[in-house]
Each structure stands twice: as C-alpha cells, then as structure tokens.
Amino acid sequence: MSVAKRTFDAVIVGAGGAGLRAALQLAxxxxxxxxxxxxxxxxxxxxxxxxxVAASLGNSTEDNWHWHMYDTVKGSDWLGDQDAIEFMxxxxxxxxxxxxxxGMPFDRTDNGKIYQRPFGGHSQHYGKTPVSRSCAAAxxxxxxxxxxxxxxxxxxxxxxxxxxxxxxxIRDAEGNVLGVTALEMETGEVCIFHxxxxxxxxxxxxxxxxxxxxxxxxxxxxxxxxxRAGIPLEDMEFWQxxxxxxxxxxxxxxxxxxxxxxxxxxxxxxxxxxxxxxxLKDLASRDVVSRAMTTEINEGxxxxxxxxxxxxxxxxxxxxxxxxxxxxxxxxxxxxxGVDPIKEPIPVVPTCHYxxxxxxxxxxxxxVVPKDGDPNVAVSGFYAAGECACASxxxxxxxxxxxxxxxxxxxxxxxxxxxxxxxxxxxxxxxxPADAAEYSLSRIARLESQKNGESVFDVGLEMRRTMQKxxxxxxxxxxxxxxxxxxxxxxxxxxxxxxxxxxxxxxxARMEALELDNLIExxxxxxxxxxxxxxxxxxxxxxxxxxTPEYPNGRNDNEWLKHTLWYRxxxxxxxxxxxxxxxxxxxxxxxxxxRTY
Amino acid sequence: MSxxxxxxxxxxxxxxxxxxxVFTRFLERHFxxxxxxxxxxxxxxxxxxxxxxxxxxxxxxPCGQDRWKxxxxxxxxx
Numbered sequence: 001m002s003v004a005k006r007t008f009d010a011v012i013v014g015a016g017g018a019g020l021r022a023a024l025q026l027a028x029x030x031x032x033x034x035x036x037x038x039x040x041x042x043x044x045x046x047x048x049x050x051x052x053v054a055a056s057l058g059n060s061t062e063d064n065w066h067w068h069m070y071d072t073v074k075g076s077d078w079l080g081d082q083d084a085i086e087f088m089x090x091x092x093x094x095x096x097x098x099x100x101x102x103g104m105p106f107d108r109t110d111n112g113k114i115y116q117r118p119f120g121g122h123s124q125h126y127g128k129t130p131v132s133r134s135c136a137a138a139x140x141x142x143x144x145x146x147x148x149x150x151x152x153x154x155x156x157x158x159x160x161x162x163x164x165x166x167x168x169x170i171r172d173a174e175g176n177v178l179g180v181t182a183l184e185m186e187t188g189e190v191c192i193f194h195x196x197x198x199x200x201x202x203x204x205x206x207x208x209x210x211x212x213x214x215x216x217x218x219x220x221x222x223x224x225x226x227x228r229a230g231i232p233l234e235d236m237e238f239w240q241x242x243x244x245x246x247x248x249x250x251x252x253x254x255x256x257x258x259x260x261x262x263x264x265x266x267x268x269x270x271x272x273x274x275x276x277x278x279x280l281k282d283l284a285s286r287d288v289v290s291r292a293m294t295t296e297i298n299e300g301x302x303x304x305x306x307x308x309x310x311x312x313x314x315x316x317x318x319x320x321x322x323x324x325x326x327x328x329x330x331x332x333x334x335x336x337x338g339v340d341p342i343k344e345p346i347p348v349v350p351t352c353h354y355x356x357x358x359x360x361x362x363x364x365x366x367x368v369v370p371k372d373g374d375p376n377v378a379v380s381g382f383y384a385a386g387e388c389a390c391a392s393x394x395x396x397x398x399x400x401x402x403x404x405x406x407x408x409x410x411x412x413x414x415x416x417x418x419x420x421x422x423x424x425x426x427x428x429x430x431x432x433p434a435d436a437a438e439y440s441l442s443r444i445a446r447l448e449s450q451k452n453g454e455s456v457f458d459v460g461l462e463m464r465r466t467m468q469k470x471x472x473x474x475x476x477x478x479x480x481x482x483x484x485x486x487x488x489x490x491x492x493x494x495x496x497x498x499x500x501x502x503x504x505x506x507x508x509a510r511m512e513a514l515e516l517d518n519l520i521e522x523x524x525x526x527x528x529x530x531x532x533x534x535x536x537x538x539x540x541x542x543x544x545x546x547x548t549p550e551y552p553n554g555r556n557d558n559e560w561l562k563h564t565l566w567y568r569x570x571x572x573x574x575x576x577x578x579x580x581x582x583x584x585x586x587x588x589x590x591x592x593x594x595r596t597y
Numbered sequence: 598m599s600x601x602x603x604x605x606x607x608x609x610x611x612x613x614x615x616x617x618x619v620f621t622r623f624l625e626r627h628f629x630x631x632x633x634x635x636x637x638x639x640x641x642x643x644x645x646x647x648x649x650x651x652x653x654x655x656x657x658x659p660c661g662q663d664r665w666k667x668x669x670x671x672x673x674x675x
Binding site: 040042043044047048140163185213216217251328336503511 | 610611
C-alpha cells in the first residue's frame with residue numbers, strides 16, 4: 001500500500017521546550033524543518049513547569065558553573081555523566097540570556113538584571129550554603145518559555161504539523177534513521193516524513209503510574225517508538241516522586257501545606273511521621289516522607305476501603321488561615337478529592353512527577369547505542385532531547401530547575417549537531433526502504449480488525465495500578481519480582497486491544513490505543529530495570545538495600561555504578577559505564593561521596 | 598458536524614493535569630448533550646491559555662467573556 005511522503009531536512013517530534021528549541025536552531029540555520037505535535041505547541045506539558053530555570057548568572061548571589069556542576073552530580077547520586085553535566089552547567093548562562101533576547105519575561109532585580117531565587121539542592125562552595133540560581137517568570141516559567149520559543153519559530157519559518165501523532169521510527173537495513181511515520185488526526189491518513197535527521201523531543205511517560213502529576217499527553221511516544229525500533233532505553237528505573245498528590249487524581253498538594261502545619265495521619269489517626277522523623281516530623285525531606293507513607297500503606301495502616309492512601313490533615317487550622325494562605329489547595333481538594341479540607345482531611349499518596357531515564361544520548365544530542373564493544377556509538381540520523389532523552393544529566397535524581405535547563409541546552413545542542421553533521425556531509429537523504437510504512441499500517445490495521453479484544457481503558461488501568469503497587473517510590477524485592485510477571489501479562493493483553501469507534505477522522509479512541517502501545521514499553525522497561533538493580537540510589541530506593549557503613553544510603557558503587565540499558569527485544573538488560581570524566585581536561589572531577597544534605 | 602465534535606473533543610486535552618481531569622468528567626457527562634451554540638462556545642473557550650482556563654474553572658478569576666459562562670459552569674459542576 002502506498003502512502004503519501006513529505007521530505008524535510010529535519011523532522012522533530014514534539015513541540016514542548018526541547019522540540020521548539022531544537023527546531024529554532026535548525027530553522028534559523030536555513031534547514032527545512034518540520035515539527036510534529038499531538039497538540040498545539042503552547043499546550044505542551046512544559047506549560048506546567050513553574051519553578052524556574054537554573055543558571056549560574058550570579059545576579060543575586062555569587063555563583064559559578066563549577067558549583068552548579070557539583071550540585072547536579074551530587075543530586076544525580078553520581079549516576080549522571082560528568083561530561084554532559086559540565087556541558088549543561090557551562091551552557092546555562094548562554095541559553096538563558098538567549099531566551100531573554102527572544103523576549104522571555106523573566107522577573108527582574110531593581111537594577112534590571114534577571115532576578116534569581118534559591119531552590120532546593122542548589123548551593124555555593126560545593127554544598128556549603130544555599131545559592132540563588134533559579135531564573136523564573138513568576139510561577140509561569142514554562143508557559144512563558146514556550147511562548148517565547150514558539151513565536152521565534154514562527155519567525156524562522158519552522159513548519160508545524162499540529163494534531164499529528166508520530167507512529168514509528170523508520171530505519172534502513174544498516175540501522176540509519178530516515179524519519180517517522182505519522183497519523184494526521186484530521187484525515188486519519190498515515191504519512192511518511194522522510195528526513196536527513198530525526199529529533200525526538202516527546203517528553204516523559206509519567207502516565208504509566210496510577211498517581212501521576214503528568215498531563216494525559218505524557219505517554220512516552222518517543223520512548224515507545226525508539227524501543228520498537230530496537231533502540232535501548234536507559235536508566236528507566238529512576239522516577240522522581242512527590243509525596244503528596246491527591247489520591248486517585250495525582251494533582252499536587254505543595255509542601256507549603258505541611259509548612260503551614262498540615263499533619264499526615266494513618267487509619268487510626270496517628271501522626272505517623274513522629275515515628276520516622278522525630279525532629280522534623282511532617283517537614284522531613286520528600287523521600288523520607290514518601291517512604292514513610294508507603295510503609296504505612298504497605299503495613300495495612302492506609303485509609304479508605306482499599307487502605308491505599310494516607311490523610312493530610314489541616315482541620316486543626318483556623319478556617320481563615322486556610323482561606324487566606326491556602327485557597328488554591330482548598331479548591332484542589334474540593335475539586336479532586338471531594339473534601340473541604342476545613343472540615344475533612346485530604347487523601348494523599350506519593351505521586352510520580354519526572355522521568356530521569358530515557359533514550360540514551362550524548363551531550364551533543366546524538367542517540368547512542370552499544371556496538372562492537374563501544375557502549376556509545378551514534379545512530380546515524382537520530383537525535384533526542386528533553387525528558388524523553390537520557391544524556392545523562394539527572395542520573396538517579398533530578399535537581400529542581402534543571403529540567404527546564406535540560407530542554408534549552410540539549411534542544412539547542414541537538415539542533416547544532418544536526419547542522420554540523422549536515423554541513424560535514426554526514427546526513428545524506430538516504431533512500432527509504434520499500435516497506436517503510438508497513439509496520440505502522442499493520443498496527444493500525446490490527447486495531448481496526450481486532451475482535452473480542454481488550455478494552456484500552458481496562459488494560460491502561462491495570463498497567464497504572466501494577467506500576468504504582470510494584471515499582472512505586474519505595475521498592476521491595478518480592479513486589480518487584482511479582483511486578484515483572486504482572487507487567488508482562490498486561491503487555492500481552494495490550495497486544496489485543498480493541499476499539500469500537502472505527503471512524504477515520506478525529507478518532508480519539510484510536511489515539512489512546514496507540515498511546516497505550518508506547519506507555520506499555522516504558523512500563524516494562526521501568527519494572528525490569530528496577531527489579532534488577534539491587535541497590536538504592538537516588539530515586540530508586542529498595543527496602544533490602546538500607547543505609548549501612550559499607551553501603552552508605554544503600555548505594556553500592558562497586559557493583560552498580562553503571563547505566564541500565566533495557567531492550568524490548570527479548571526483554572533483556574545490558575549495562576554501560578557512567579562517565580565520571582568531565583568534558584574538558586582542566587575541569588575537576590566530582591569525586592564519589594555519600595549524598596547527604 | 599460530527600467532524601467538528603471530534604476535533605473539539607481532542608482539543609479538550611490540555612497541558613495541565615487539573616484541566617485534563619475536569620475535562621474527562623465534562624466529556625463523560627455533558628459533551629454529547631451540547632447543542633451547536635454550546636459547542637461553538639466551548640470551541641472558543643478552548644483557545645484560552647491553560648493557566649487562565651484553570652483559573653476560571655477553579656473560580657480564582659472571573660469568567661473572561663459572557664459567552665463562556667455556561668460552559669465554565671458545566672466544567673465547575675463536572
């Protein structure tokens with residue numbers, strides 16, 4: 001069957017911060033650039049980022065990129081690659097100032113410089129004192145960033161394909177990447193986007209968890225496509241959780257609620273944090289609170305009919321205090337938990353927030369895979385940036401404000417590398433295989449003809465429950481082992497999903513079925529990678545790898561200072577070394593140490 | 598007109614989880630019953646930025662235009 005073909009120099013999948021930044025680099029260099037996106041660019045999930053973007057401008061307090069690099073390596077629990085981290089921290093000022101020149105409305109100091117505020121984990125003098133490093137546009141930093149980048153792309157003639165879903169990566173027999181197949185929602189037609197370079201900037205896959213702060217759009221499409229095309233996924237066991245999301249909804253309840261005096265209680269009304277953190281109690285750090293909550297739930301002291309959440313209680317606060325200091329939180333509790341927190345406590349659970357792992361890349365944004373004994377061989381024509389990629393700068397745990405920086409630095413870097421590779425003659429428009437669209441068409445045809453199949457909603461729900469129960473914020477060997485079995489069963493069910501709406505155009509049911517195909521790959525990668533890693537590191541915390549003198553924080557560098565690579569084919573794992581060498585010779589390596597704050 | 602409905606339904610996918618959750622319930626309860634005028638009003642409302650839309654839905658900001666009021670009320674009930 002023949003399908004329409006469009007040809008570009010570069011095709012970018014995803015129009016959030018990373019995709020738009022990459023597109024800008026290409027379009028401004030004169031390359032014919034297409035951006036495919038499921039939703040209008042300024043509806044991308046980057047909009048939800050509030051905190052700010054890290055850069056050692058030193059406008060509010062003394063700062064430099066060495067300190068930022070130290071904080072990032074330490075935050076990553078030494079799993080981050082030090083060359084990529086050095087690159088990101090050194091480039092931060094440049095990309096932030098560029099954004100300022102694009103018209104980004106940063107908050108300002110009295111003398112007109114970009115105002116900077118402190119943020120958790122960022123410090124001066126290698127961990128000694130807090131630093132003001134976060135550049136923000138009120139609490140709408142991601143939103144302002146997307147608008148600035150989108151406008152600039154319009155000026156540069158980037159061609160947007162809005163409400164298109166990329167389906168599969170196209171590779172030739174040698175493994176070179178030649179573009180993607182994509183579905184246009186308005187017509188229901190599948191089309192080939194043939195290109196010299198393909199950049200994935202599809203964001204994270206936080207929707208694999210039952211409780212997630214991520215919008216519905218975050219279905220890991222790039223990761224699913226990469227995995228199906230034989231590209232491994234790196235460090236997928238590492239997910240950042242927030243302790244207090246509304247149970248059943250995922251909407252965040254900020255730490256500020258506990259700051260105002262909120263108390264966490266179990267099913268007997270006990271203030272359980274007194275047992276876990278006698279001094280700080282409910283104000284202990286995120287990971288301590290999350291683990292305590294999980295332990296209460298796992299030991300049968302959770303609340304509700306399924307005993308699967310705990311309660312955040314502010315009923316002892318004066319109603320006027322709640323109305324005045326926490327009006328947004330009251331609205332969220334009423335809307336999404338159905339309780340007025342003035343009268344009743346809010347059901348909460350640890351909630352998935354950010355994906356540290358992803359498609360393996362180097363600091364140039366090139367996708368890299370093991371080949372002939374070299375763990376990092378670039379896949380010709382394939383690049384990735386942002387949350388879908390693993391450079392790896394976040395390692396086992398991401399610092400706040402480094403995600404927006406990641407988008408800018410590696411979006412730009414991927415774009416620059418494509419321009420350079422093209423100028424060097426390394427990106428010919430290679431011929432498409434005759435069957436370039438066959439795989440995608442067969443997936444669509446399977447969906448169309450499936451009889452007596454599984455409901456997309458039911459399979460998705462089972463996946464999310466399985467991930468939440470077996471690979472949540474605090475992990476147990478037996479649960480992980482059972483989880484691997486369980487998620488493989490869910491994956492089998494996902495092969496026979498059936499949709500009843502067979503209409504060709506604007507078929508949301510079909511979109512959701514195709515999105516589930518992507519999510520399920522991420523879910524398998526996460527569960528299998530987490531089960532195998534027998535240590536605690538960063539966001540991956542195991543009950544059977546506790547803090548001991550031999551293994552501080554449960555971390556075992558002798559055996560586990562390495563990146564996980566999960567391959568879809570054979571559901572197998574491989575590993576590759578962490579790069580502890582900084583990018584430049586003169587840069588001092590951040591030596592291994594225990595991560596304490 | 599069925600094509601238009603499908604497009605509007607898809608465009609209820611937003612960048613913020615809060616809105617996705619509200620729209621999920623709205624789509625289940627009200628979407629099929631919207632008349633042509635209400636559908637056009639919803640289509641217009643969906644052009645708002647997500648933070649503004651959420652502020653109107655959660656009541657922290659007044660509704661920006663009279664023609665959106667009915668849909669905002671349905672979203673708030675959802």
